[in-house]
Amino acid sequence: MNFVIPDFYPAAAELFVVAMSFVILMAGTFAKDSRGLTYALTQLTLFGAAAITLFTMDGQVNFTFSNMYVDDLMGDFLKLVLYFSVAIVLLYSRGYMNDRKMETTEYYVLAVYATLGMMVMITANHFLTLYLGLELLSLSLYAMVALQRDSARATEAAMKYFVLGALASGLLLYGISMLYGATGTLEISGVAQAIYHQAGNKTVLMFGLVFVVAGLAFKLGVVPFHMWIPDVYHGAPTAITLFIASAPKLAAFAMAMRLLVNGLFELADQWQSMLMFLAILSIVLGNFAAIAQSNIKRMLGYSGISHMGFMLLGLMSGVVGGDRHFALNAYSSSMFYVISYVLMSLASFGVVLLLSRVGVEAENLDDFKGLNKRSSWFAGVMAMVMFSMAGIPFFVGFFAKFSVLQAVVAAGYIWVAVVAVIMSLIGAFYYLRVVKVMFFDEPVDNTPLVASADMRVLLSMNGLAIAGLGLAPQALMSLCAYSLLGSL
Amino acid sequence: MTGIPFLSLAIWVPIVGGLLALASGSDRNASVARFVALLSALAGLAVSIPLYTGFDVSKSAMQFVESYPWIPRFNINYTLGVDGISVLFVLLNSFITVIVVVAGWEVIKEKVAQYMAGFLIMSGLINGIFSALDGLLFYVFFEASLIPLFIIIGVWGGPNRVYAAIKFFLYTLAGSLLMLVALLYLFMESGGSFSILDWHQLKLGMDVQGLLFWAFLVSFAVKVPMFPVHTWLPDAHVEAPTGGSIVLAAIGLKLGAYGFLRFSLPIAPDASHAFAPLIITLSLIAVVYIGFIALVQTDMKKLVAYSSIAHMGFVTLGFFIFSPLGVEGALVQMISHGFVSGAMFASIGVLYDRMHSRQIADYGGVVNVMPKFAALFMFFSMANAGLPATSGFVGEFMVVLGAVQFNFWVAFTAATTLIVGAAYTLWMYKRVVFGPITNHHVSELTDLNNREFVFLSILAVCVLAMGIYPFPVTEVMHASVNDLLKHVAVSKL
DSSP states (O other): OOOOOOOOGGGHHHHHHHHHHHHHHHHHHHSSSOHHHHHHHHHHHHHHHHHHHHHHOOSSOEEETTTTEEEOHHHHHHHHHHHHHHHHHHHHHHHHHHHTTOOOHHHHHHHHHHHHHHHHHHTBOBHHHHHHHHHHHHHHHHHHHTTSTTOHHHHHHHHHHHHHHHHHHHHHHHHHHHHHHHHSOOBHHHHHHHHHTTOSOHHHHHHHHHHHHHHHHHHHTOTTSOTHHHHHHHHSOHHHHHHHHSHHHHHHHHHHIIIIIIITGGGHHHHHHHHHHHHHHHHHHHHHHHHTOOBHHHHHHHHHHHHHHHHHHHHTTSOBTTBOTTHHHHHHHHHHHHHHHHHHHHHHHHHHHHHOBTTBOOOBGGGGTTHHHHOHHHHHHHHHHHHHHHTOTTSHHHHHHHHHHHHHHHTTOHHHHHHHHHHHHHHHHHHHHHHHHHHHSOOSOOOOOOOOHHHHHHHHHHHHHHHHHHHOOHHHHHHHHHHHHTTO | OOSSOHHHHHHHHHHHHHHHHHHTOSGGGHHHHHHHHHHHHHHHHHHHHHHHHTOOTTOOSOEEEEEEEEEGGGTEEEEEEEOTTTHHHHHHHHHHHHHHHHHTTTTOOSSHHHHHHHHHHHHHHHHHHHHBOBHHHHHHHHHHTHHHHHHHHHHHSOTTHHHHHHHHHHHHHHHHHHHHHHHHHHHHHTTSOOBHHHHHTOOOOHHHHHHHHHHHHHHHHHHTTOGGGOTHHHHHHHHSOHHHHHHIIIIIHHHHHHHIIIIIHHHSHHHHHHHHHHHHHHHHHHHHHHHHHHHTOSBHHHHHHHHHHHHHHHHHHHHTTTOHHHHHHHHHHHHHHHHHHHHHHHHHHHHHHHHSOOBGGGOOOHHHHOHHHHHHHHHHHHHHHTOTTSHHHHHHHHHHHHHHHHOHHHHHHHHTHHHHHHHHHHHHHHHHHSSSOOSHHHHTOOOOOHHHHHHHHHHHHHHHHHHHOOHHHHHHHHHHHHHHHHHHHSOOO
């Protein structure tokens, strides 16, 4: 048996993050007041990983570790967005975690491992690699939700998240095992080839597909696998909710691309109809349920469900009656959607964090009352985020909706587009309610906002990015399309 | 095409001005915000005037065309241009913006910068709606213009403002979302083009035309507003601050009507012909039934709001009888209504600022203390009732003439508005202005100050000039209207 040394080059960023995680652990253990240091090291890790990813990006599709791992443009691009959003999450959450005595080494280490898990998910070319990445992410997130040990709500949320998450992982594994049974391989491109050559038992394959889609739907948080979202979003400390509501959506999108598009593209007709079902249910239920919420974290949770439904609209429009030339357009519109959503999600929870301070969780709609009188600028930022989420131009959310809807119409599902736009009207109501509370009501609490300068600057830039990308969405749209070109 | 991009300037000068006003910050700098706003409104008007003076009336094609790629990924272009139909509305809008800024000058005391910025940004966006030649660009401006008005109604509005603001927003959004699907469908059908002018040439089957027509109808009917979907307008008008009511009546309602001419008629001509009886019926209901509703209102703003719906009924009626006289009359009516209803709301605003009441019953004998105001208000009321020699008469008369050629009874029904309109407007005027002074609040009223006198007089001059000599207005639109009707007469099947 001869041992071949694998090519580490395509996985350099992951290896760097692993190495840095040890450094952060050591720093946390031995430094006296380690908070500032671990924070800086974590940001440095993300920055370094970004530099390495940029440096090693060559536009080719490189496989390594016996084809278990793939480095392509889609992965590189998604990873860059991932570092960026995790860095923003950490910056936004720092003051909040510090106020609540939760800014510990563990928090940063867990964040780094969650990031690593997402990176592995994004670049997996093997079902087991994908599963490992997913579990690394999930376990880190369970622990992060439970970070606030003495809060009954957070512990309950963590428990719920863990139990349901484990169930979903089980479904996914079961599906994977069936796919293995049908095709005899776990390598994603191998599975695609095996199905293409008509290998395997069709029934087993279909069962496997159903379970895989179910597991995926849980991770995306789409109806009917959405039960965990409102409770976890509500129960977790807001900074952790911010984490869960942003970067993992990118990883889940990548997972969907790897599993469904790279692996099971031959079965597109089957999984597209499943996704359509999930998407419509999510858009309908997410929007209706959000109306009833008075807690803004729950409301954003339900709104996230409907946004993920919109994202699926793009994924379900790739193949029309065996014709594949819509695929690039459809999948890139989904990718644009998910990136826009992450940007909006970051800003919305960022404002919630901005309003929180020691002893005050600004998580009810009433806490936003009269924000315009307290800070016109951040009320404006939040209003932009809300209009953007409602899909009103000139904000990026409109172009996200526009691009998935044009994919849906191109695929001939005009009735789905009509349902989606009617539901986004329902959605507009609760987004408007936030604007109404901020601008039309009198403040109940006149305390000036306390936040560090870097958070203010970054949150402002985040808001401006939402408006700026709405004025000029072309670059990001093209980047999405370009980065997917090599992976289809 | 001249070298200076006047249309882009007409859009972006007010928007940049609005952002500058916003940047002036808190109410400590309120006067800075006011002056920045006035200057940018005047600059916006100044860059719109060359659009009229440089307009070639003999051509029906688009003029002042600018085109740059915006989102090449979906072939979306920043294409602007005006024809004889739209150029007048750009002018009207830029003009009304100046009036609104002046009307809110010292009346608005809280968050002045945001108030002024809201109107300026809205003005730029509305100029964008009238000059966009790209379907998606139109849609983007159309939707985005909801935001400023939503904020304006909700922040500076009356007691029930939240309800009115949300109703206004959701109603309009409900209509326009279906239009988005229609635009996407046209994008597909035309092989990947968002150009409105390309869509005009697109051959479409009857059932497709029908669906598109309905999608556009829902969107524009809400905006006009037409009879069954008009209920948001009285609420929005009553709760909006004076400036908001002026813009909504003078410009906001014209957007829907403009949409019919730019989208519904030329893109789906056969469906337009097929559904014309329906639209005509709805228009007549608006003219007659809404006219009677206006008669029983006790709130002045609500009365004028209902009278606006009735006047807009004339506009849709004029469009769907497909004769040059009807369409031109409708367009004249739109411009005239812009001046007259704007002036009516401004006048009511003048009273409201002093008394903080819009109830007709709270007034009486105003002429004794406010003679200058009474004279101007009298003039605007007459114009609203359609008195000859005011602009209100010209449009209505042209539409009625066009309708007589189409069908005598349609014309007859429409013409009853001249009676009903006179009844509700003049009866309100009588109760508010004439008679003895009814209470001590009225006796303490002060007459118009210079600012109010100037902007109301300017409006009065416009109304009178257009009533006596409408030729400069009709001359501009003539070629484009004829061309449009020729296009609509040709079946696309």
